[in-house]
Amino acid sequence: MPGGTIVEVETDNNGNWKLETNDKLSNGSTIEAAAKDLAGNVSEKVSIIVKDTIPPAPPTVNPLKSTDTELSGTAEPNSKITIKLNDRIVTVETNAAGQWKYIYWMNTHN
Structure with missing residues (x-):
């Protein structure tokens, strides 16, 4: 998240999760995620790099x-x-x- 913010979200009954934010994610930003179970065990992190896939408006x-x-x-x-x-x-x-x-x-x- 922008500024290095750490956010925790809960999964639904199917194990899916979603994080909604009003902050724009900049091209090249890195997002990391890890899972934590009820016992407090934490998985390895996975990361993705945000890519700008929206073409600009015509000049x-x-x-x-x-x-x-x-x-x-x-x-x-x-x-x-x-x-x-x-x-x-x-x-x-x-x-x-x-x-x-x-x-x-x-x-x-x-």
């Missing part, structure tokens, strides 16, 4: 005019945006606020 691209020299928009914070500009493919990264920009006039006149 936004701010409106452009023919005189603009910069593409910009927003997307999931700290993600990579792939842009196809004519026959070129470029990748830019968003910042912690989810903003990105690509100055294309500097990169198309080389």
Whole structure:
């Protein structure tokens, strides 16, 4: 659990258990679980690593005019945006606020 919190839950009559939390689990977080019987005997721990399997929402691209020299928009914070500009493919990264920009006039006149 976040912050190293230890939580105990009880199993149902079939041996199943569930833990509901309002805390988001971060990609790469480790969860460990062990069983304890009525006599207090504890099993070996098992662990899993949380994986982000939810794709990000599509990025936004701010409106452009023919005189603009910069593409910009927003997307999931700290993600990579792939842009196809004519026959070129470029990748830019968003910042912690989810903003990105690509100055294309500097990169198309080389």
